[in-house]
Amino acid sequence: MHNQDPRDHEGLALNPIFTRPGERTEFPRFTLRKEESLPETAYQIVHDQAMLDGNSRLNLATFVGTWMDPEANRLYLESADKNMIDKDEYPHTAAIENRCWRILADLWHAPDPARSIGTSTIGSSEACMLGGLALKRRWQHTRRRHGLPTDKPNLVLSSAVQVCWEKFCNYWDVEARYVPISEDHRVLDGHDLADYVDENTIGVVAIMGVTYTGMYEPVLQISQALDKIHKNTGLDLSIHVDGASGAMVAPFLQPELEWDFRVPRVASINTSGHKYGLVYPGVGWVVWRSAELLPEDLIFRVSYLGGDMPTFALNFSRPGAQVLLQYYQFLRLGFDGFRAVQGASRDIALFLSREIGKLEPFELWNDGSDIPVFAWRLRSGHERHWDLHQLSDRLRMSGWQVPTYPMPADLTEITVQRIVVRSGFSKDLAMDFLEDFREQVAYLESLSAPLPDPQPTPGYHH
Numbered sequence: 134m135h136n137q138d139p140r141d142h143e144g145l146a147l148n149p150i151f152t153r154p155g156e157r158t159e160f161p162r163f164t165l166r167k168e169e170s171l172p173e174t175a176y177q178i179v180h181d182q183a184m185l186d187g188n189s190r191l192n193l194a195t196f197v198g199t200w201m202d203p204e205a206n207r208l209y210l211e212s213a214d215k216n217m218i219d220k221d222e223y224p225h226t227a228a229i230e231n232r233c234w235r236i237l238a239d240l241w242h243a244p245d246p247a248r249s250i251g252t253s254t255i256g257s258s259e260a261c262m263l264g265g266l267a268l269k270r271r272w273q274h275t276r277r278r279h280g281l282p283t284d285k286p287n288l289v290l291s292s293a294v295q296v297c298w299e300k301f302c303n304y305w306d307v308e309a310r311y312v313p314i315s316e317d318h319r320v321l322d323g324h325d326l327a328d329y330v331d332e333n334t335i336g337v338v339a340i341m342g343v344t345y346t347g348m349y350e351p352v353l354q355i356s357q358a359l360d361k362i363h364k365n366t367g368l369d370l371s372i373h374v375d376g377a378s379g380a381m382v383a384p385f386l387q388p389e390l391e392w393d394f395r396v397p398r399v400a401s402i403n404t405s406g407h408k409y410g411l412v413y414p415g416v417g418w419v420v421w422r423s424a425e426l427l428p429e430d431l432i433f434r435v436s437y438l439g440g441d442m443p444t445f446a447l448n449f450s451r452p453g454a455q456v457l458l459q460y461y462q463f464l465r466l467g468f469d470g471f472r473a474v475q476g477a478s479r480d481i482a483l484f485l486s487r488e489i490g491k492l493e494p495f496e497l498w499n500d501g502s503d504i505p506v507f508a509w510r511l512r513s514g515h516e517r518h519w520d521l522h523q524l525s526d527r528l529r530m531s532g533w534q535v536p537t538y539p540m541p542a543d544l545t546e547i548t549v550q551r552i553v554v555r556s557g558f559s560k561d562l563a564m565d566f567l568e569d570f571r572e573q574v575a576y577l578e579s580l581s582a583p584l585p586d587p588q589p590t591p592g593y594h595h
């Protein structure tokens with residue numbers, strides 16, 4: 134968790150201009166200082182260190198919200214003290230949390246949103262854990278009712294799942310059965326599914342907006358494959374939709390696409406409020422089609438205005454402000470506003486993918502027409518003195534962060550580069566980016582000898 138830095142044994146030197154009379158000019162780096170310091174001094178030290186981080190608006194790698202209205206920023210400051218778990222102390226924040234997941238249940242076509250159940254979380258990772266735990270517990274109950282063993286649960290998912298699902302399987306002792314993606318099956322699409330499921334399968338995960346590429350997995354088609362398995366074997370399996378990005382895009386941009394509770398096998402859906410929910414980092418959501426799908430024995434009761442408030446979460450304390458910010462966005466944008474914002478991001482993604490696809494060295498993997506995310510690779514069969522990692526490095530010179538990484542099993546020999554278009558990345562910024570991109574590609578193409586091998590760069594985390 135900690136890399137050695139040559140300065141580790143040195144103190145933290147302060148610019149004398151910031152020190153006040155009597156203050157020392159060197160602070161210890163890894164031990165708590167004995168004396169106090171002035172708030173201005175402490176502020177300056179933290180501010181200056183954080184300033185060296187990249188500019189989040191130029192970060193085309195992250196899915197996470199980096200821009201909100203000034204009014205949202207004001208609300209954030211006003212509500213920074215609210216703890217989401219203190220339902221008793223902040224009953225109105227608790228009521229707003231309920232309104233938010235009810236809005237999502239409705240947006241995702243729950244047959245009777247009043248009979249759904251849901252919660253906010255710290256992000257999709259926690260939401261996926263909860264969705265997975267509910268699948269596992271339901272499977273255990275069914276097995277026990279029939280006097281069958283419950284020691285070997287497995288979960289079926291695409292090899293391109295986000296790392297939170299690997300964690301879920303590892304932390305909760307569930308065997309992960311990965312269906313590898315390939316050139317022919319670029320996402321989990323239901324093919325050969327029968328080879329992966331058995332009586333110990335707790336469910337199937339479908340991803341709306343695969344992190345590697347932004348592509349949707351065809352939930353309806355996966356469900357139809359499961360219908361066939363049900364008919365042939367009697368196994369009746371549920372789907373959890375990981376809609377970290379797509380669950381806040383598809384309702385607005387692809388309203389006809391059936392991926393949500395319109396598909397009867399979909400038991401639960403999660404999303405990241407802080408991705409295309411357009412909130413700063415720290416909020417996710419999970420909703421179950423109906424309350425029976427969330428086993429009662431996973432729910433804890435906390436006291437709430439003398440009444441009782443069911444909770445299902447991994448964390449106890451967490452920020453309440455982000456939940457208020459989510460509600461702010463729901464009020465601020467409404468359906469039409471969300472459609473406009475996501476539509477603008479998709480138009481920019483399509484524009485950029487079209488322009489990048491026109492450049493000779495590249496071949497698009499997808500074009501950003503699902504969620505506004507797309508990836509490309511180098512066209513093969515052409516000798517080159519450079520690779521995508523070196524292009525990422527060159528783009529970094531003008532501040533752009535564009536990740537390059539290998540695809541998951543069984544496509545690890547393919548390296549792609551990817552852009553996430555988010556609210557706040559305007560057409561103008563996109564054109565600036567494109568100009569820098571073309572310039573760096575022209576530079577690399579003009580090389581008459583290979584660049585030295587790139588330094589091994591730290592792994593990219595999806």
Ligand SMILES: *Cc1c(COP(=O)(O)O)cnc(C)c1O
Nearest residue numbers: 256257258295297344375377405
């Ligand atoms: C980002 C992402 C996650 C993890 O979400 P966090 O909100 O970052 O915890 C899970 N699944 C998918 C598909 C994602 O894109």
